[in-house]
Amino acid sequence: MTWLGGLRPRLVAGVAAIVALCAGLAFVAVYHGTGSELRRQSARDLRSDMDAFARSVMSARGVRGARVAAERSAGGQPFRATSRLLYAVIPGGPVITNEPELLNAGPGGDGATESPAQEARERAAARSLLNAEPGLTERHLPDAGNLLVDVRRLHLADGTPVLLGLGESTAPTGRAKRGVAKAFGLGGALALLAAVIGGTLLAGGVASPLRRMAGVAARVDSGDLSPRMAARRGQATEVRALAESFDRMLDRLQDAFARQTAFVADASHELRTPLTVIRGQLEVLALQAAPSPEEVRRVERLVLTEIDRMGRLTEDLLVLAHADEDAFVRRADVAVAPFAAELLEGVAATADRRFALGRLDDVHLAADPDRLAQALRNLLRNAIEHTESGGLVRLEARRAAGVVAFAVDDDGPGIPVGDRARIFDRFHRVDASRSRRDGGAGLGLAIVKAVAEAHGGTVFAGDSPEGGARVGFTVRGPGPRGPGGPPAAAGGHGSRGSTV
Ligand SMILES: Nc1ncnc2c1ncn2[C@@H]1O[C@H](COP(=O)(O)OP(=O)(O)O)[C@@H](O)[C@H]1O
Ligand SMILES: [Mg+2]
Known part of the structure; x- marks a missing residue:
């Protein structure tokens, strides 16, 4: 039964429940609306017919004339044919009615076939009709079923009291309501069937990409990274x-x-x-x-x-390995110009090159001085490795839009254009044999890139004005000037790994 927990049965059940609820509400509204509208209609008809009946009785001359008029009305519309019950109590004779069986049934009227209990019920009904208060009421009469009855008490011109009654069977209303119920039953069943079929198709459409995704995820989980969902045009x-x-x-x-x-x-x-x-x-x-x-x-x-x-x-x-960690960079206030000058001085002692300082802008940075030094030493070391004895190695630090750009120029052979983007990749070396001899494994510039990115900057490689290479990186900043600048983050200045 696990499929019951699936998306498809749930969606189908949901759609079917909504359709059934809507159909049920519509049914209740239409059923009751139909019933009360038909009842109002037949009450209106009954009253206007009663008006005509009363007029004909009242306009006749004398009690006799009234009786004749009432008899004419009763004779014109026998109850069985019209479902209309008409009766009049006018002094000077028996009750005038188009249903004598009910209202004039004396003992043994047609009573041969009726039980005493039934006769008693009929007599009670007749009595209640003949003594009814004026107005519109719904009553149940033996044999005749439910009737809406309008009763009026009037006085003829000479003061004689008269009771007029007109009733109409409610059976047609009941039939109409049953018809509505039947139509709704059929329509509702069809709507429900359509909902189940439509819901099934819809749910299939919704569930299939999920199933596909689960399949792809399962394959990835088992170690195969190649499968893809491949989004399609027609999809939601x-x-x-x-x-x-x-x-x-x-x-x-x-x-x-x-x-x-x-x-x-x-x-x-x-x-x-x-x-x-x-x-x-x-x-x-x-x-x-x-x-x-x-x-x-x-x-x-x-x-x-x-x-x-x-x-x-x-x-x-x-x-x-630690480049992606937050603790990779421990920021402090770095005064760029003295920092760069000091660093170059330290490196200059290690090789016989013409070391020079290029433009140094007087700015402060919120940066990790150890990481900056590590990156710059890697650049300077590369420049030394790629220049001859007495060659030029120049360091500069310029302030540019929102960043400070550090760059090292040399007058060596430069970097082939095709390699410039890849020299920052790990283990990438343009000339592996030469680098190997000089001790580099191709990680120096990868570290420069990691340091630059950890400081929100980028790396660049190009031509130096001296004919050699110009390699450098940017650091986001600079911060406010002076010692009142950014708060120096905790962290020592102890040496960390370096390729120098
Ligand atoms: N100043 C430079 N002049 C010429 N080539 C350079 C220079 N700096 C870097 N390169 C090239 O970029 C490659 C990658 O440098 P790096 O990542 O420092 O690795 P390594 O120095 O260990 O070879 C070097 O092998 C070299 O080919
Ligand atoms: Mg190197």
Whole structure:
């Protein structure tokens, strides 16, 4: 019975219930409306006929004339033929009526076939009609059924009291109401059937994209990221929007998954290379029965270099692993110009290049000084690696629309246009063999990008006016000037991993 919990039976039941409720309400309204309208109509007819009857009796001359007029009216419309009961109590004779059986039934009138109980009931009914108060009432009469009866008490010109009665069977009203009920019963059943069929089709249409989505989700859950909802033209806007965002989510998931896999593969590869070198060198050493002290020192140097390389690589990997965390950036007030000058001075001591300061705008930033230093050292280190001894390496920091742009220019060979977008990708190197010799694994610029993005900025790479490369990044800001600037966030200035 689990299908009962499904969308389709629920929708069908809901639609059917609404249709049944509407049909029921409409039925009650029409049934009662029909009944009361017919009753009003027959009361109107009855009154106007009673007016005519009364006129004919009252306009006759004397009591005798009145009796004759009443008899004429009664004789003209026998009860059985018209369902109209007419009677008049006028002194000087028996009750005048078109239904003598009911009103004049003396003992044994036609009583041969009637039981004493029935006769008693008929007599009681006759008495109540003959003594009725004036006005319109509904009564039940034996044999005649339900009647709407109008009674009037009048006085002839000579003062003689007269009672006139006119009744009409309510059977036609009842028949009309039964007809309405029957029509509604049939119409309601058809409407309900239509509701069930329509609801089933509708529910199928609503449920099918959900079922498809559940299928796709199940396949994704089992490890296959390739299936997609593929929104279709005819689908409802909401379903299309859902399918599209579902697919976009899967695209991103698949992309992230692929990048993650590639990252892990690249990282493993980069770590394996120094391990292989170390192992090879140690094996060479082990094969020698009595290695010379020079040989031992040579192997030691090589092993230490590779260990350093692995250390830097793991540091960089750790930095990138934490790049998405909030704690990656601990903001403090950074006075850009002295900060950049000091940093360049520190790097200048490590290589024989012509280090220069370009334009330094006097601005303050709410930024993480350690991360900024890490990114700038990576840029400066790249410039050093790609220039000859005595080459130019220049650092600048300019204020631009809403940002501060840091850039490093050099007069080296520059970066091929086709590589400029990808050099910021993890492990991307333009010339792998050269970088390998110089110790880079292709993570330096990825870290620059992570630092820039963590500060709401972007990266850029282009041509330097000196003919080499110009690589840099922006940081959102600057904040208010001076020491009264942005509150310095908690956080030490201790060294964190760097490729320098
Ligand atoms: N100043 C530069 N001049 C020429 N090429 C550069 C420069 N900076 C970066 N590149 C290129 O970008 C690549 C990526 O740089 P990076 O991410 O720092 O990796 P790595 O320095 O470890 O190779 C480098 O391999 C190099 O090919
Ligand atoms: Mg580098």
